[in-house]
Amino acid sequence: MNKKLVIIVIVLTLILIIFFFYCRYPSVAILGYHNFTENNESTDDLTIPINQFEEQLQYLKENHYYTLSLDELYQYKQGKKKIPIKSVLITMDDGYQSNYDLAFPLLKKYNMKAVVFYIGENIEKNDKNYMSKEILEKVKTEYPNIEIASHTYQLHKKGSIEKDKEELEEDFNKMDTIISTKYLAYPYGDHNKKIKEILKERKYKLAFTFGPNKEHRKMQYFDSNYEIPRLNISNNMPLWKFALRIQLPF
16 A cells, blocks of 8 residues: 555545544534624624524524534533534523513424523512513413523622622522523623532532633533533624524534
């Protein structure tokens, strides 16, 4: 076997190995949203015009993407479930009222799942910008495709993650009275050893970070269950960039 043939065989073998891992352990685009608006010219990066969101859902639908539930993602990470190569998880942080008013009807229209990471303390506030206790109850019956998980009870303030372990545990206790869940998104994506210890002790299944730095990427199969990265979807992301971002393997 000459040298040229050996190189060809090695290259083809590497391609087959990469293809096998790509099919067996596909990366997952976990899409991170926040607020929505009917205003087509939003100036807030984290507030998406609803027509832009619908364009993204149409793209996912037309290109045969499958939207995962939290349990499906967890089962995949545990090696107990195979998922389609084209899989995404749609997430929304904070629990804005616009999720219910604008986004949920579109998700139902396109038969897609999503999860809202809710800030627990908002349930006690009379703030119309966030979903109330009554709205959360409505979601259970009107939108069974939508899951509600934790964004902590009162840690959505810069630096709160540095509280001592007892204070962090108290926050988890308060959140348990609002939502029964084993999934959490870290406020601002911030995490440390103390909060991950609590997650393990309370048998949380997955915890999600947030970009836009090195954690602004697709989830890989071997990522830590307590450091799941997400892609920040902002209002200045054109559809071509959205499509490219979820097609890339990283």
